Amino acid sequence: MPSTPIELRFDDVTTGYAGVPVVEHLSFRVREGERLGLIGRNGAGKTTTLATAMGLADLMKGRVHFGGHDISGASTFARARAGLGYVPQSRDIFPSLTVEENLLSGLQGRSAATALPEVYALFPRLKERRRNGGTQLSGGEQQMLSVARALVGQPRILLLDEPLEGLAPMVREELMDAIVRMSDQLGVGCVLVEQHVDVVLDFSTDVIVLERGLAAYSGPAVALRQEEELLNRTIGIQKC
Template sequence: MLEIEGVSARYGEAEVLHDVSLRVGEGEVVTLVGRNGAGKTTLLNCVMGLHGSMTGRVRFTGHDVTTAPPHRRARLGLGLVPDDRGMYASLTVEENLTLPAVTGTSAWPLERIYDTFPVLADRRRFPGTKLSGGEQQMLALARVLRAGAGLLLCDEPTEGLAPVIVQRIGEILLEAKRHGVAVLLVEQNLRFATTVADRHYLIAQGRIVESLDNTGVRERESELLAHLGL
């Protein structure tokens, strides 16, 4: 579904990604694990077309989108859930959900969104500034699902959230997977990652250094946590 081939990226003279290649299959959840500053967010931005200084190739659903603008990638079914959640703070929950255009054929109708995210149904008239961090994260996920994304680019969706909210986000990602949605997940919570993901890529200093399955992560949890500085 998503193929990243030999992607390198710079900020000015500093190269932050070095010849990165990975793939995400249809309906697959794949995590990108690494320390802060390893290049994880930059890679998501490259996939979404939000980072200008990039070389390499990005293919999505058979289309070469390397030079495509972000709106075209969105129309093909790429959806970014950024680490700052990217909501419109002055709009209500329902306005945040209905303002973005529906671009994909797999768009979730509003009724299904509210069934899956009942807290958003309860707060549909609330402005974004009145939501808790966990509620904002659910709104960010719901918005891209309603827009019809077939692949979610999720940047640390569990960071700073209470365990009960982390568990709920995991359940939502698994439900999306059951409906054929793929996920490329940036995550430092290894135990959470193994509950939702099929495979894991370890990134260090802008390079993919290893690919692991869930068994490999569990067997080497202490080593990987030390690598992450956690």
């Protein structure tokens, strides 16, 4: 019998920092192979939502489940080992290491002979630059490396926090094409936080719109396109 897809689930989550809530009463689920988008103005709680999934924010109410287990009290390391991948805004690579050394650092016990060809097929530019140091890469290449390093650990669900920030249009297109192929070919579930709203709507099956820490919309991306008043109110000039 086929195995049940791994699922990340938030149940009535209120979360924030130092006792101050940033996101309140948030519930959603995303499975392997599915694509969920999170959009909203700056400060709406998008990054905090991803941080909560990884155990990097203070869970004040509700529960976080992954793979059928309550991980609300689990360490960030345990969540990563269980199959949650995270690509932060900071392009968190090791600048003193080569591209390939950065990738090897994310293997989490996998065979390099299997993992490296997989990510090089998605990111041919990284294969070309595999001997280059992190400081020799462009901003777009560093972002590709950050995503690729998360992928070599074979996550079941990947959390992406504004991966296109500061990138030129051509590089944005190249990176999103790789992310789409990753989802299609490897069956990785994705939660995408991104300011380019049209990119999120094109990529995602379902979308959550956060407004001041609350879900103003949660449903199909196709239906959200028709909600012009909601998008204008919650996104404003950030809508493409």
